[in-house]
Amino acid sequence: MTGIPFLSLAIWVPIVGGLLALASGSDRNASVARFVALFFALAGLAVSIPLYTGFDVTTSSMQFVEAYPWIPRFNINYVLGVDGISVLFVLLNSFITVIVVVAGWEVIQEKVAQYMAAFLIMSGLINGIFSALDGVLFYVFFEASLIPLFIIIGVWGGANRVYAAIKFFLYTLAGSLLMLIALLYLFMESGGSFNILDWHQLKLGMDVQSLIFLAFLVSFAVKVPMFPVHTWLPDAHVEAPTGGSIVLAAIALKLGAYGFLRFALPIAPDASHAFAPLIITLSLIAVIYIGFVALVQTDMKKLVAYSSISHMGFVTLGFFIFNPLGIEGAIVQMISHGFVSAAMFASIGVLYDRMHSRQISDYGGVVNVMPKFAALFMLFAMANSGLPATSGFVGEFMVALGAVKFNFWIGFGAATTLILGAAYTLWMYKRVVFGAVANHHVAELTDINNREFVFLAILAVCVLAMGIYPFPVTEVMHASVNELLKHVAVSKL
């Protein structure tokens, strides 16, 4: 292991890049901001790659650890480290940032510097969330990441953007403020430590565990989002610009789920077991009911947004059946959803940039004018519905298998997602892409240009690679998931 602080670099390189892009100024020389942003996005990806190549898969302990005192007055430390779970998300995030910068290249013409800066700064903050091992550091990154996304939705969003931006901000803030109280309580209980790993060892009574679990539940459930606190997501997705939707679906939704793994399960295992039936019920409602809701959407982005909620229901279900298949499947599902939802929103963005409409009924017969696009979009739609050999299948299959082991009927309910997912995605695909050319607007569409082809193709490669050979992903997380399960199995009363 080298002494280069890769995690700090993964956090601060994009943030510094964002500030530089911001400083590069006005729209007159927008291309400067674009190239600065691309350079730092690539640099951020470059410093994240050694995290994977240098990762030791045999141990479950934290790697690439950096620890410095930050606010000694409250014993708050700048402690970073990744295990087999979080390293994957750091990589995913750095990768998606590059995609987002490329996806917004020509599309954004107004306040380009601010747009690029917001995404880069958010990327750094999110890497901070995934690698923070100090409760306050985590919280600070978690909250601060709201600001860029708020600005992104509010400035570059659609017609109803202000409502969506404020709803998004207040919903997520509402959740996280209760978490702050829980963190402060844990600080007191642990005798003055904010270190998350210390908290994993802390013995807590059942009452305390329940309250702490509920505080975390509210916070992370909003972020995931779980039924019934999911209503901010369709609004935010629909109004956000393409890049915002991509980051929201691919990365931001994973924060809540990651929070469950890092905080709720290991800190309050007894409460987790006690509340598991509730979570499983809510997850199944998300999978089945939200699946039906997705079926009747007339707006493409809204449809994918509901599909995201449904897929995330699968993730929370996987966590709370407490077996390795369930948790690993859920993590695979999260990574896969990161690629697939990013690709879906990017594809819809490609259509939207040309037609300025998200309504399914405005389209029809796109394949006739955009064959290259139709082929790629087909692959993503298949992945979204969980077709074998795409990444979408692997996670869903693992979770469904784990669920059947746990209880046949829960597994049965979960497996309906394969039918529902196929129904809403493919039906939407059929109406948009196939058939005769619907109107003269569609007839005037031009096929994707090289820039669009490149980022869609890269996403397509990722989707296929993970579907055919998921081993590089599961191998990394194996030890950490087992360690987590060991934690959860032992009572802390």
Added chain:
Amino acid sequence: MNFVIPDFYPAAAELFVVAMSFVILLAGTFTKQPRNVVYALSQTTLIGAAAITLFTMDGQVSFTFSNMYVDDLMGDFLKLVVYFAVAIALLYSRSYMNDRKIETTEYYVLAIFATLGMMVMITANHFLTIYLGLELLSLALYAMVALLRDSARATEAAMKYFVLGALASGLLLYGISMLYGAAGTLEISGVAQAIYQQAGNKTVLLFGLVFVVAGLAFKLGVVPFHMWIPDVYQGAPTSITLFIASAPKLAAFAMAMRLLVNGLFEFAEQWQSMLMVLAVLSIVLGNLAAIAQSNLKRMLGYSGISHMGFMLLGLVSGVVGGDRHFALNAYSSAMFYVVSYVLMSLASFGVLLLLSRAGFEAEALDDFKGLNKRNSWFAGVMAMVMFSMAGIPFFVGFFAKFSVLQAVVAAGYIWVAILAVVMSLIGAFYYLRVVKIMFFDEPLDATPISAPADMRALLSLNGIAIAVLGLAPQALMSLCAYSLLGSL
């Protein structure tokens, strides 16, 4: 009669400010162009006072003027912040005052007198000294609010402020007289000793305490003694609002420390339960009422009420069931909160002053529409201030809230902490609305922003300080804790 010459050394800064206030008065009368001379002299006074305070600071607690006066680290630290805040306030308001042809000499002289009043409050060791400082500050502030004498709103605000302020002073004085009746002395440590030895009638002492708390609550502007805040904030010229909303909060905090902690610490349980009610009411009412405001000055007034309530939460967490070892943590959190608040308050009113110009008062929320398109840098500064006030990291406001909440949770008031965060969420809404107006709306008025370079630079620094202190709050936090060590 034995006359002893008192030791002037600990009070050197105050004496310097007194002397300079005479010089400023004379300069204002006898120079042709008083504006610049008086301004320069005022800033010199503040810098000089800061130098003297720094030079005479020795970490010892020393008394003078027959124990009416104390010089300790807490006092020195708070006084330094006061000079700093007043200097910034004078700089921000300079072009505003010039544009409006307000009697500038009077403004600067009153500001210096108000500063002196605050210094006396901060370093008082006697109930009467506190009262004198308070009156000096208040009278100067009443006059400052009325400086714009042709404005009906300003004179009305001044009248309201004066009548209510006089009533509060009366309450405070009445409380002090009861304490004197029961304890037989007005020296702060003497009163503490009398209560400790259980000399004096406890009922009378507690009665006195109630009135003292009421007078204090008026100065802090917490519910239900907050009525003057919205009207005075809105009615006064913005530069005066900036003044009232910054440094005097520090003096009020110092007054709370001297009266309640140094003087009446034996009654901590009693005043904590009173302040708890005031704090909770302020947080609830301040945040709820701020939502309904369309005038930014009024909104910031209500937000200030809730911030002072939050700061009081720190003061009420000091003693738990007779156990005093939480005190340092809790009081230094409150102190950190008030210093951070002053910094944010200065910046928020500074941006208001920046947008105002001759013949135009920027104070409605709509005046901020599309600021990002007019000037992205200052829109960014204002956004930072708003996020900081809402308690979003990485800004200093987050750590202010964090440290107070930490003290509240440590004292075991979990439900109060939950109420406080729920109310912060409501607060976040109206701060976000300002950000929304600046960034998401189209500008109504495309006039470019013109302000002197020194003001732009300082306002930028003020914004950056809010971010930097949010990234590295340790130094200020430990400074607060360290300066309190000797005074507990």
